[in-house]
Amino acid sequence: MTEAEEQTEQVAQLVLRISLLERQVLQAKDQIIGDYAHIAELSHRLTITQVNNEKLREEIKRVHSSTAWRLGRLILSPVRLLKLFNKI
Amino acid sequence: METVHFLSYRCPGDKDAFEEAAESLLNQKNKNWEWTLIPEGVLKNTSELFRKKLISHPNVNFVTELDFAEKFDFSKNWAYVFFDTNFKLDSDFVDQIEIHHKAFQFDLLYSDVGILGNGKLQNKIWRRPKRDLERLSNSDYLFGALVVTQKNIDQLSKDCKKNMWLVEQHATFAIIAGNRNVHHVFEPLISASKEYLFEKTNNVDHDRLEIAANSSSVQGKGVVRALGPTGNWALRRMAKEKKTISIVIPTRGDKKRIWGIETDLIENVIKSLFEKTSTEEFEVVVVHDVNDAYIEHASSLAQYGDRVKLVPFEKSFNFSEKCNIGVLNSSAEFLVFLNDDIEVIDSWWLDHLVGYLESKTVGAVGPVLLLDNGLVQSAGHINQPLPANYYSRKQFGLKSFPEALDVPCEVSGLTAACLAVRRKIFHEVGGFCEDLPNNFNDVDFCMKIQETGRSIIWTPLAKLYHFETTTRDTMVTEEETEFIRDRWGRTFGVDLHRSRID
Numbered sequence: 001m002t003e004a005e006e007q008t009e010q011v012a013q014l015v016l017r018i019s020l021l022e023r024q025v026l027q028a029k030d031q032i033i034g035d036y037a038h039i040a041e042l043s044h045r046l047t048i049t050q051v052n053n054e055k056l057r058e059e060i061k062r063v064h065s066s067t068a069w070r071l072g073r074l075i076l077s078p079v080r081l082l083k084l085f086n087k088i
Numbered sequence: 089m090e091t092v093h094f095l096s097y098r099c100p101g102d103k104d105a106f107e108e109a110a111e112s113l114l115n116q117k118n119k120n121w122e123w124t125l126i127p128e129g130v131l132k133n134t135s136e137l138f139r140k141k142l143i144s145h146p147n148v149n150f151v152t153e154l155d156f157a158e159k160f161d162f163s164k165n166w167a168y169v170f171f172d173t174n175f176k177l178d179s180d181f182v183d184q185i186e187i188h189h190k191a192f193q194f195d196l197l198y199s200d201v202g203i204l205g206n207g208k209l210q211n212k213i214w215r216r217p218k219r220d221l222e223r224l225s226n227s228d229y230l231f232g233a234l235v236v237t238q239k240n241i242d243q244l245s246k247d248c249k250k251n252m253w254l255v256e257q258h259a260t261f262a263i264i265a266g267n268r269n270v271h272h273v274f275e276p277l278i279s280a281s282k283e284y285l286f287e288k289t290n291n292v293d294h295d296r297l298e299i300a301a302n303s304s305s306v307q308g309k310g311v312v313r314a315l316g317p318t319g320n321w322a323l324r325r326m327a328k329e330k331k332t333i334s335i336v337i338p339t340r341g342d343k344k345r346i347w348g349i350e351t352d353l354i355e356n357v358i359k360s361l362f363e364k365t366s367t368e369e370f371e372v373v374v375v376h377d378v379n380d381a382y383i384e385h386a387s388s389l390a391q392y393g394d395r396v397k398l399v400p401f402e403k404s405f406n407f408s409e410k411c412n413i414g415v416l417n418s419s420a421e422f423l424v425f426l427n428d429d430i431e432v433i434d435s436w437w438l439d440h441l442v443g444y445l446e447s448k449t450v451g452a453v454g455p456v457l458l459l460d461n462g463l464v465q466s467a468g469h470i471n472q473p474l475p476a477n478y479y480s481r482k483q484f485g486l487k488s489f490p491e492a493l494d495v496p497c498e499v500s501g502l503t504a505a506c507l508a509v510r511r512k513i514f515h516e517v518g519g520f521c522e523d524l525p526n527n528f529n530d531v532d533f534c535m536k537i538q539e540t541g542r543s544i545i546w547t548p549l550a551k552l553y554h555f556e557t558t559t560r561d562t563m564v565t566e567e568e569t570e571f572i573r574d575r576w577g578r579t580f581g582v583d584l585h586r587s588r589i590d
Contacts, residue, residue: 022416029518033536037575044578 092182092235093165096125097252099173103133105284109173110142118182122165124149125173126156126252157250162241170234170256174288175278176204177233184277185235194271196263197235202279209279217497218584219270221449222545226323226495230260231288233278240268324549325443325496326436333370333438334418334511335361338401338410339428341381346431346460346555353428353555355388358396364432367439372396373418375410408520408529411504415514423514427505429555433458437550441508444496444545451542452509452534454502455550456493458484465554467493468546469501472583474569475531477503484548496547499585500538504530505554513537527564528572535576 203212466477517536
């Protein structure tokens with residue numbers, strides 16, 4: 001192989017290497033943006049879950065403070081006492 | 089709170105609509121309002137009782153156009169409502185705009201619209217699009233009861249303030265172009281009949297819009313008036329100067345029956361590009377699977393010389409990877425991704441797409457794609473519930489409500505079957521995601537661009553055929569759906585760009 005051919009070969013290798021590196025840069029950028037998007041998505045889902053939890057807590061509170069629940073609790077109090085007695 | 093001032097110059101000839109609109113204002117719960125109107129003869133058609141009531145009302149002023157131009161004082165009130173008297177106001181409209189101003193300090197407010205049928209409110213709502221400069225330049229969708237705060241009108245020139253519609257248009261353009269606070273109320277504070285809305289949205293006064301668009305320097309010089317698909321005039325952007333463009337086409341080298349003839353897709357698309365595209369400043373990069381067809385195409389495409397570059401692809405099919413490799417083997421400032429089953433219809437398509445990319449706020453742009461039977465293949469994406477081609481397999485060019493296919497507008501995404509983007513932006517967002525080899529890679533790409541604050545524009549003013557689809561597998565896998573949801577799920581479900589009644 002002549003010197004000129006060697007240099008041509010080296011240039012071709014370099015071009016190929018640059019091309020590969022450029023693709024890796026593209027992939028890395030996509031990965032970073034994708035990860036940020038994924039974090040934003042998770043954080044969004046967390047917020048929704050928290051809001052839903054809060055709503056459910058409010059609902060439970062409302063049920064516990066309702067007359068029907070209190071009445072039911074009163075009616076079932078002997079059963080509760082029996083259960084407690086059985087445990088002991 | 090101070091007085092809200094209503095201004096009306098679109099007083100219709102229909103006395104019933106006018107009376108209903110007037111009554112809805114007179115019956116506001118909050119009486120802190122004033123109304124100045126140019127009646128244009130409608131008053132004489134109304135009943136005498138109503139006329140007397142209106143004329144004697146202390147908050148209502150009748151003026152002529154001349155009076156308005158010479159005497160109207162915009163410094164008196166905190167907000168002005170451009171009130172189209174074909175609309176009925178919600179009884180707490182005035183209260184609502186005060187509440188929204190306290191909460192959001194808006195510069196401009198518009199709301200969704202309730203649909204009236206037989207004079208009664210139907211359970212349908214016109215969900216209006218979010219603010220969109222492109223769409224607004226071509227269609228007047230903020231009409232009804234548009235609220236603008238005083239300081240935004242104050243900044244306009246004296247000439248602008250001489251005419252009510254000029255004030256409305258210029259204030260709107262200035263607010264949107266200045267990126268000021270545009271507040272969309274996602275509930276119907278106003279209502280109108282479906283017939284009127286259809287008429288209004290399909291018969292936009294383009295003379296007015298053209299004047300407003302050009303005078304506000306929003307669109308720049310490269311705008312030409314063009315006939316839109318439904319026969320309306322629209323404003324078509326074109327590239328201001330010659331640009332270099334690289335067209336990237338990933339292909340397997342398939343053949344398909346087109347127009348009844350067995351056709352070599354890549355040869356057909358390249359032939360159509362060179363024969364039908366008016367601009368000559370483009371190169372084509374074909375990323376081709378290494379197979380028997382590759383050898384065949386290497387010799388058949390040689391006739392185009394340096395302008396067509398064949399890049400071999402030796403791995404299993406990955407649309408994203410092929411596109412990325414194509415870009416790395418191209419050189420131009422502007423990139424267009426094209427499927428191989430495409431055929432050019434409009435000769436100006438490339439100049440038109442690139443015309444949009446001259447704007448720094450535009451990230452990507454795509455045309456309308458038609459099937460060989462003339463039906464729409466893609467009019468951009470709609471993320472509702474999952475991203476899909478909008479208006480797919482529907483008739484193109486029919487008058488529709490709302491103006492779904494009439495004008496260029498901002499969209500949530502575009503199909504990569506034809507998508508133009510600047511090279512700088514392509515690199516900035518990391519190109520197409522190679523983890524999505526078949527589906528949703530274009531959705532992801534467009535979402536990444538939108539994350540940079542740039543908009544995605546779809547235009548019906550350039551058409552191409554898309555003989556869908558031999559370039560990829562159309563079956564969406566669960567993994568792909570999960571992947572795209574994990575990245576962008578929060579943006580799916582309600583599409584803010586596309587308004588739909590149904």
